[in-house]
Every structure is written in structure tokens, then in C-alpha cells.
Amino acid sequence: MSTALLAFIATFALVMAVELPDKTLVATLVLTTRYRAAPVLTGVTIAFAVQTVIAIAFGSALTLLPDRLVSVVVGVMFGIGAAMLLRAGFRTGDEGEEDAMRAGPAPVSFLRAGTTSFAVLFTAEWGDASQLATAGLAARYAQPFAVGLGAFAGLACVAALAVFLGKKIRSRIQPKLIQRVAGFVFAGFATFAFGAALLG
Template sequence: FTKSLAMTLLSEIGDNTFFATAILAMRHPRRLVLAGCLASLIIMTILSAAVGWAAPNLMSRKLTHHITTLLFFGFGLWSLKEAFFGDGDDDELAEVEAKLDADSKAKTGTAKTKSKDVDELKKKKRPFLTQFFSPVFLKAFSITFFGEWGDKSQLATIGLAADENPLGVVLGGIIGQALCTTAAVLGGKSLASRISERIVALSGGVLFIVFGLQSYLSTAE
């Protein structure tokens, strides 16, 4: 649980998904952005842990243990490389914002004829649940889901679940994701712009190396 929580916090703070969530929360209702992002991250965490849990049944426990150890060392070195040789702190935020701006302009070009009064009337007539499955919810869900797919945090979750208690990994991951997403939604762009990507990457790299050493020194069951 503790490993999963710490790993998630240091992997997710300051990444593309964090910045995208912060920018979306400034442009759309916060509750819908939060609901969409959290739903996506919870599903992703459960799926990743399930894959990790199934891995020892498909191959030997010793092999999965060694793969997990290599993943930790690999992600640690990757994060340290980003910390020392990566771009400036503002580049990633600006890049994410530019992508969202381009996407927003493309989609709103044909939707300007609708009046706000009509939109508000439709929202009031909608059932409570259908409001959450609105275009904003689906946009937040899809951006987060595809942004996290194949990310190092997802692969690390798979490796951790293969070597540790999957339930603890899921709980730690979900709580970590919830904390990061809530911070992004409430803090917005001002918080995102103050986060030093170098410090986060350095901290994450050290943490992954420590996990790798711990995994290397321990024996597979």
C-alpha cells in the first residue's frame, strides 16, 4: 500500500495528465472534470493491478520478481535522466495547453450557434446521472485514459502488483490518484505552473531506485 501510494504520488504529480486535468478544470465544471479523470484512473489502476496479479500465474514467480526489479531500476534511471537532462519546467505545461487549445477550437467551430440559455435549460432537464456522462466527463475520461495508457506509472503498477499484495497496490494507487487529481482540479494552472518537474522527477527516480534495491535484496516467494 505504502509503496503504491508513494510511487503514484511522485509519478503523477507534474506529468502530462496532471497538467491536462488542471487546464480542463479551469475551462469546465470542476465536478465533471474530477469525476471523469478519477473514473478513468480508477479503472486504469484496477486493470493494471489485475494484469500484475495474473502475471505470476502465466510465468514463474521468480521471473516476475526479476522483471519487477528491472522495471524499478529502469524507471528510476529514466526519471533521473528526465531530472538532469529534461526540458524546462514550463515546456510540458505549455505543450499540453497548446494541444487542448487546438482540440477545443476544432470542436467549437461548429457549435457557436447554440445559446447559453438553451444549454442551461437542457442541463436542468437532464437527470442527475446523465449530467456526469456529458461531453465534458467523456473528454476528461478519454484524455486521462489514453494519456496514462503505457505510461511508466501504469507499468510500475503492473510490476508492483505482480510482486506485492494486489489489493494494497490498488488501494494505494487509487488514493494516490485521487489526491493528485483533486490537487490538479482545485489548484488549477497556478498550482501546475509552480510545480518543479525536475524535483518531482528526481524524487521519483530516487524512490524507484530504492524500490529496485529492496526488490533485488529480497527473495521471490
Template sequence: MYAFLLSTVVIFVAELGDKSQLMAMTFATRYKARDVILAITAATAIVHLASVGLGVAIGSSFADYQDTISIVAGIAFLIFAAWTLRGDELTEEEAQKARNSSGMALLAVGTAFFLAELGDKTMLATITLATKEGWFGTWLGSTLGMVAADALAIGVGILLGRQLPEKVIKIGAALAFLVFGLVLIAQGIGWL
């Protein structure tokens, strides 16, 4: 349960202000919100299952080095904090591709999200979490966190018809990553 809750919160925060949220809003202008959310859920579940598999393999291979893994994971989260402040932007070309995707909504959105998430900070954060936490809880939590954040973006985009205040979201998400990173480092050093 701890892995599920931690992963849900961490990935939800990681997704705030991410390019994927902008993609979700863009797709929701073309397709039904329900179809966009279903496609996001399927793509996220697949990517995060692979991420968790990588994280578990890394964690079990280095079981004797859990303190080191905590410190490295903490440093990774500090990097994610900086990455979040730097921000992701959806280029006009990417937005146009999202609007002009042909074929079924589920296939178009699912494929776009699957490809967009490969190597993204949420994938890397999921791998990092899975090195120390249970794989199933991490997988479900990371998937739920990402889908919830993207559903929030779709809902807010539909209700308000404009983007979230990006600067506030970036700062809040970066602070959350900073706190998680410092806690992991403190655990690795033995302070917690």
C-alpha cells in the first residue's frame, strides 16, 4: 500500500506541467474526453509496467547497496526538480499532429502517449521508485497518478478553456521533487 500511495503522489506531481498534460488537453479538443483518458490509461499502464520491471531488476541486482540506491534515487529526484523548473513545452508541430491525428481516437492518442512517455521524467521516476518499493503497488500508483494528472488537465482545460497557471505548477512540482529527493538522500545516509 505504501508503494501505491507514494507512487501515486510522486507521479501525479511529476506529471503536473508536463508535455503530456498539454497533449491530453490538445487531444481532448479533438476527441471525447473519455476516449482520451482510456487511451492515456492503456499507454501509461504499458510504459509503467516496463518501467517497474526495469526498476525491480536494478533494485534486486543491487540489493546489498540499498543505501547507495537511496542516495542515487534522491539525486535523481533533485534532477527531476530542476527538470520540472526548466519545463516541457508542446511545440506547435506536436500540437498540430495531436489535432490532425487520423484513425481511431484510442489508437492515435494511445500511440502518441506511449511514444511521448518513453524516456520521460515520469518513466524515470517510476523506475527509481521501483528500485526500492513493491512492483505492483508502484505500477498501479504510477499509472493512477499519471492518469489523474492528465484527467485533471483535460477537465480544467474543458472547464476553463485555457491552460493552468504554468509557473505555479512548475514551482510546486519542483518543490515536491526536492522534498522527496532530500528524504531519499537522508534515508541513504542514515539520518531517517
């Protein structure tokens, strides 16, 4: 097996394993309950492509950042995300909006939904485990194209799965429940990140 193929397979498998239970799936799932699937998938896929290029380009530099600094920044991002999701999930008086979300995606333009999806995932992926893993694997294998392709393929697969699930469950689950669960998941990640910064 060539080094390039090994780098691709190792990166793809690692990114899939890291991202399936991670915020990427949750955030994309929530976005799909609010917007049409096509712009969400387009936006998050572009965000993943840009973040993968950044991780590859700065692979060795990212792995040299102080662990505590990375943990604090990640903790703050998760904390902000948790606050936003929980505020929306526990807001009262939005029964009409909730019914509309269950009925279908919001009537917004493709560009707006895609841009929102890009911004959410682009921000969420900074300092993410998969980004750091991609940077580390790029430095280890010295195969930036294969590692980048493997990371992007893994992220795109997770996003496609989240969009598919979001379309299927939109009519079966309360959107506010998804937001609450996502908010608590983000809060857990924030707590873990701050704990890592304190113990590091």
C-alpha cells in the first residue's frame, strides 16, 4: 500500500470517528431543520474545504500552539454556541415558528441559508479535533494532498449524513428539543475544553 493511500485512509477513518459524535453533526442537523438541505450542504461543504486547506497549510504550526491556549479558545467558542442554542431552545412563545420548522425549511434565499451554514461550521471547526488531527497527519505523512482529501471526504460524509437525518426527522421531532440537546452537548464540550486548559 502506498504512503499516499495509507494517509488518505487513515485520515478519512480518523475524521469520521472524531466527527460522527461531534458538534459538526449536531450543528448541521440543526441547520437542516431550519433551512433547505441543498444550501446547508453547500455551505458546510465549502466551510470544510476551506478549513481543511488551512489545517494542511499550517499543519506543523498548529501542532506547536500551546495546548492551554487552544483549549481556552475552543471552550469559549463552545460556550457561545451553547448559550445561543439553549436560548433558542428554551425561548417561549414560538409555537408558530416551531410548527413552521416541522412543516419545512424557512423561506430564505439559497445564498442566505448557504452563507449562514458556512459561517456556523467555519467558526465551529476552529481548533476542532479533526482540524488538529488533519494538521498532525499532514506533518506526519508528508502527504498533504492525500491527507487533505481524506479529511475533506470524511467531513463531507458526516455533513451529508446530518442533512439526510435532518430531512427525515424534521416532521417527527420538536426542533426546540434538538436545539436544547445540541446546546447541552456544546456546553459539555466547553466544560471539557476548560477542564483540559486548567489541568494542562
